[in-house]
Amino acid sequence: MSHTPSLRELEQPDAFIRRHIGPDAAEQQSMLETLGVASLAELIEQTLPQSIAMGGALALDEPRTETQVLAYLKGLASRNQIFTSCIGMGYHDTITPPVVLRNVLENPGWYTAYTPYQPEISQGRLEALLNFQQMTLDLTGMELANASLLDEATAAAEAMTLARRVAKSKSNLFFIDEDCHPQTISVVRTRAEAFGFELLVDSVDALAQHQVFGAVFQYTTTWGEIRDLAPLIAQVQAQQGLACVAADPLSLVLLTPPGELGADVVFGSSQRFGVPMGYGGPHAAFFATRDAYKRAMPGRIIGVSVDARGNRALRMALQTREQHIRREKANSNICTAQVLLANIASFYAVYHGPEGLQMIARRVHRLTAMLAAGLERGGINRSNHRFFDTLTLNVPGQANTIVGRARSQGINLRLIDADHLGISLDETTTAETVEALLRCFVGDGHNQDLAELDRSVAGKESGIPDQFLRRSAILTHPVFHRHRSETAMLRYIKSLENKDLALNHAMIPLGSCTMKLNATSEMIPITWPEFARMHPFAPLAQAAGYKAMIGELEAMLRAITGFDAISMQPNSGAQGEYAGLLAIRKYHEETGNGHRDVCLIPTSAHGTNPASAMMAGMRVVLVACDEQGNVNIDDLRSKAVEHTADLSCLMITYPSTHGVYEEGIREICDIVHQHGGQVYMDGANLNALVGLAQPADFGADVSHMNLHKTFCIPHGGGGPGMGPIGVKAHLAPYLANHMVVPLDGPNPENDAVSAAPWGSASILPISWTYIALMGASGLRQATEVAILNANYIAQRLGEAYPVLYSGRNGRVAHECIIDIRPIKAASGVTEEDIAKRLMDFGFHAPTMSFPVPGTLMIEPTESESRAELDRFIDAMLTIRSEIARVERVQWSAEDNPLHNAPHTLADITGDWQRSYSRQEAVFPLDWVAHNKFWPAVNRIDNVYGDRNLFCACPPLEAWADDAQ
Ligand SMILES: Cc1ncc(COP(=O)(O)O)c(C=O)c1O
Numbered sequence: 001m002s003h004t005p006s007l008r009e010l011e012q013p014d015a016f017i018r019r020h021i022g023p024d025a026a027e028q029q030s031m032l033e034t035l036g037v038a039s040l041a042e043l044i045e046q047t048l049p050q051s052i053a054m055g056g057a058l059a060l061d062e063p064r065t066e067t068q069v070l071a072y073l074k075g076l077a078s079r080n081q082i083f084t085s086c087i088g089m090g091y092h093d094t095i096t097p098p099v100v101l102r103n104v105l106e107n108p109g110w111y112t113a114y115t116p117y118q119p120e121i122s123q124g125r126l127e128a129l130l131n132f133q134q135m136t137l138d139l140t141g142m143e144l145a146n147a148s149l150l151d152e153a154t155a156a157a158e159a160m161t162l163a164r165r166v167a168k169s170k171s172n173l174f175f176i177d178e179d180c181h182p183q184t185i186s187v188v189r190t191r192a193e194a195f196g197f198e199l200l201v202d203s204v205d206a207l208a209q210h211q212v213f214g215a216v217f218q219y220t221t222t223w224g225e226i227r228d229l230a231p232l233i234a235q236v237q238a239q240q241g242l243a244c245v246a247a248d249p250l251s252l253v254l255l256t257p258p259g260e261l262g263a264d265v266v267f268g269s270s271q272r273f274g275v276p277m278g279y280g281g282p283h284a285a286f287f288a289t290r291d292a293y294k295r296a297m298p299g300r301i302i303g304v305s306v307d308a309r310g311n312r313a314l315r316m317a318l319q320t321r322e323q324h325i326r327r328e329k330a331n332s333n334i335c336t337a338q339v340l341l342a343n344i345a346s347f348y349a350v351y352h353g354p355e356g357l358q359m360i361a362r363r364v365h366r367l368t369a370m371l372a373a374g375l376e377r378g379g380i381n382r383s384n385h386r387f388f389d390t391l392t393l394n395v396p397g398q399a400n401t402i403v404g405r406a407r408s409q410g411i412n413l414r415l416i417d418a419d420h421l422g423i424s425l426d427e428t429t430t431a432e433t434v435e436a437l438l439r440c441f442v443g444d445g446h447n448q449d450l451a452e453l454d455r456s457v458a459g460k461e462s463g464i465p466d467q468f469l470r471r472s473a474i475l476t477h478p479v480f481h482r483h484r485s486e487t488a489m490l491r492y493i494k495s496l497e498n499k500d501l502a503l504n505h506a507m508i509p510l511g512s513c514t515m516k517l518n519a520t521s522e523m524i525p526i527t528w529p530e531f532a533r534m535h536p537f538a539p540l541a542q543a544a545g546y547k548a549m550i551g552e553l554e555a556m557l558r559a560i561t562g563f564d565a566i567s568m569q570p571n572s573g574a575q576g577e578y579a580g581l582l583a584i585r586k587y588h589e590e591t592g593n594g595h596r597d598v599c600l601i602p603t604s605a606h607g608t609n610p611a612s613a614m615m616a617g618m619r620v621v622l623v624a625c626d627e628q629g630n631v632n633i634d635d636l637r638s639k640a641v642e643h644t645a646d647l648s649c650l651m652i653t654y655p656s657t658h659g660v661y662e663e664g665i666r667e668i669c670d671i672v673h674q675h676g677g678q679v680y681m682d683g684a685n686l687n688a689l690v691g692l693a694q695p696a697d698f699g700a701d702v703s704h705m706n707l708h709k710t711f712c713i714p715h716g717g718g719g720p721g722m723g724p725i726g727v728k729a730h731l732a733p734y735l736a737n738h739m740v741v742p743l744d745g746p747n748p749e750n751d752a753v754s755a756a757p758w759g760s761a762s763i764l765p766i767s768w769t770y771i772a773l774m775g776a777s778g779l780r781q782a783t784e785v786a787i788l789n790a791n792y793i794a795q796r797l798g799e800a801y802p803v804l805y806s807g808r809n810g811r812v813a814h815e816c817i818i819d820i821r822p823i824k825a826a827s828g829v830t831e832e833d834i835a836k837r838l839m840d841f842g843f844h845a846p847t848m849s850f851p852v853p854g855t856l857m858i859e860p861t862e863s864e865s866r867a868e869l870d871r872f873i874d875a876m877l878t879i880r881s882e883i884a885r886v887e888r889v890q891w892s893a894e895d896n897p898l899h900n901a902p903h904t905l906a907d908i909t910g911d912w913q914r915s916y917s918r919q920e921a922v923f924p925l926d927w928v929a930h931n932k933f934w935p936a937v938n939r940i941d942n943v944y945g946d947r948n949l950f951c952a953c954p955p956l957e958a959w960a961d962d963a964q
Helices: 007-011 015-020 025-035 040-047 066-077 098-105 123-140 152-166 182-195 204-209 230-238 291-296 323-329 339-377 399-408 431-442 450-457 486-497 520-527 544-561 573-590 608-615 633-642 665-674 683-688 729-734 761-797 821-827 831-840 866-887 905-909 918-922 926-931 942-947 956-963
Strands: 173-177 198-202 214-219 242-247 265-269 285-289 301-306 312-317 390-394 414-417 420-424 565-567 598-602 619-623 647-653 678-682 702-704 725-727 816-819 855-858
Touching: 015 761, 025 040, 025 761, 025 866, 040 761, 066 520, 066 544, 066 761, 098 339, 098 486, 123 285, 123 301, 123 312, 123 339, 123 486, 152 173, 152 182, 152 214, 152 242, 152 265, 152 285, 152 291, 173 182, 182 198, 182 214, 182 573, 182 608, 198 204, 204 230, 214 230, 230 242, 301 942, 312 942, 323 608, 339 390, 339 431, 339 450, 339 486, 399 414, 399 420, 399 431, 431 450, 520 761, 544 565, 544 725, 544 761, 565 729, 573 608, 573 647, 573 678, 573 683, 573 702, 573 725, 573 729, 598 608, 598 633, 608 619, 608 647, 619 633, 633 665, 647 665, 665 678, 678 683, 683 702, 683 761, 725 729, 761 816, 761 855, 761 866, 816 821, 821 866, 831 855, 831 866, 905 918
Parallel strands: 173 198, 173 214, 214 242, 242 265, 598 619, 598 647, 647 678, 678 702
Antiparallel strands: 265 285, 301 312, 390 420, 414 420, 565 725, 702 725, 816 855
């Protein structure tokens, strides 16, 4: 008799698990047969070391449906109260142009792409990022800009370290203007302490009494004052130091840019260019400097190069500086940055153009001037005489009363102290807001007529003295003029999107990156106003929904990893490493072991590991790996013995970056502990552990979790991300705190690692939703199927391409490395040729030459279906047969589809004199034609781009050439 389902079964509470996991039960079974095992349980038993397997299930709820989870989360969100924010301090409400909101921020074509390491299929976001750089150059008046950094405070810390790298001054003292935002001062203090720099936080009047290697000034100050920076800049430069300026991008539309005042570095947050405040992030910081410092620049720079046909093409310039090459010599540990948000800010500038930005800036300034005049008439004194959008008001003994009055009107002010208040206006401010503010300060009978106030201040930029008014033009490039109508804007965004391969087209099997499904339900909450429009320093009582959601997510992550405490502050994996290492450092200091500074790192580690160790003031000592790719335990032991007196910690990725569960992990952790060290586990590969093993159980003291890998935050074309860290109880007091919003748990005197208390809080609902939807059983299945998919690929490709490393029973973990070096030796075909040829099949390449040069690392994730895996495998096997033809000299080294890949429409519609057909070039397998992805350009010349470094939008003549 057929089974009659119960109501509970008909409700399908676990339906989402089947949406998230690619292969269905039957497909899983047939894949298991290919591997010669009967069940997933048997595969896991063969793969995961018994010594680390967790007994029992995760202490999490069972799965819920998408409807249930979103309804619950909406309930949490509705506990947030969204007030009109006049707090300022680097965060301002803004209007995301709806055409950008829907077609970029909410569009998987933009948010599911990866960092543009394969530029031929990334020209769209590379162009948007080049626009971001051009916008930065125009606004700041500088020569060279990057795209982008994690937040304004981190950018300040990067400015300080850049100054140390390039300044001629021998001083060890760095100066930070006390009128900078407090979170900026705190993040810089953290970094200075780790590097051993002396930091002076003081009034600029004290600057002349010191010799410094650099200084940061805020323009306008955190109190809103416009100061003449030129003499301060000259003072620092006279001491052979670097003058760095934190600036607000909207104010720069009206103010003389710091570059014209002589600044060496200009940075700030592009948040108010259309990116929601989101309770602190994610937002893109901009960073600009002199051309002479290009090799010392932190983060990524987009540059113009040429492709194989000599056409203009974009790429990430100076890629060899990427942290996995430079390691402890890297300029910074920035890996995941804020690409999606940089793109949104650049589209905001494209959408508004210079006239639009001027209207916005002038309107914000006009309203501020009206408010200033109204308050003055009402007898309220102001401490800043000149201003753009921020007023600091002297209200002796009245501050708390006025704040209370404002709150009752739904407005948040900046409470400076009992006698002072700050007000910042923004793009969303209206005349009604100004009116309400006048009532709060002066009383209901303020008697001010807004139209009259407008007339009284109009005709002059009344807060900005003439000498500070900007004279130079901005955004003169055609891209900021061509897309004014919504139709034109929509088509521009679409035309760029079409050039990029994202997860909505095909699998992106990048090892170590975990490009899994970013489900629509997970993405929907991030643009709910209850989450999006919250200022990070809003009173906690207004953020009850955030508090509950973050608290629940912390509990979920504790249950998954076994740690005792979680810090949500780090806004990328690499920042998690830095924050975790700082906690270790502080722990040693507090326990009388401040001299312990050696960080052991296996040679296979990701480049951010040594870069972060260096930033945390540690000495890196490398540990060898054996022929199977495992940590060489003998070498580890001897290094631990050698450094027993000064061992701080070991950084280890588990499962390893070689894609293997090392059997000796417990022993490895024990050795480090025996010698007084701590274990930092790089959690980039947590997708192979969730539900099967817990890092805190097998020896890790601290670990970061890349929420943008295992927990479904999309990569956004190179960010955002979140890298919260989990720690054991003994490290909990040493986690980052926040001076504006003190956190429960960490020592109150601890400084911050990020600008905002909970990092990029507005994307946390993505991970919360994923875990809630999957529940304990779904998460475990996801891990098991990730392992199944990787082993299926390893098995099916194994004969054609040697799998470099495997563990017990010849199994890999959740990814596998295939070795291209023997193929290259026999045929001359390189891993890069294979990567580019995969584009002709519509695939993004696996991770190239990391962690082993000359290899490809494939990570399919659990979300890819069997059909997609088979298509990828077919593509790789077809490529192998093409390589064989090169090996047999049926095709010459230059005239073959691998060497010439990727192929473009221009190739096949032009003159064709190749020894293979057009069909073979662009439709190498039948199914390719059904869903053809056309690379926008041919293979890009890396060397040309670096030799002729050009990092702005191509000049006007080049557009004329293109038109011809
Ligand atoms: C093994 C490993 N560690 C660290 C990182 C750095 O993480 P993030 O890019 O989030 O800074 C990565 C990033 O890909 C990684 O693969």
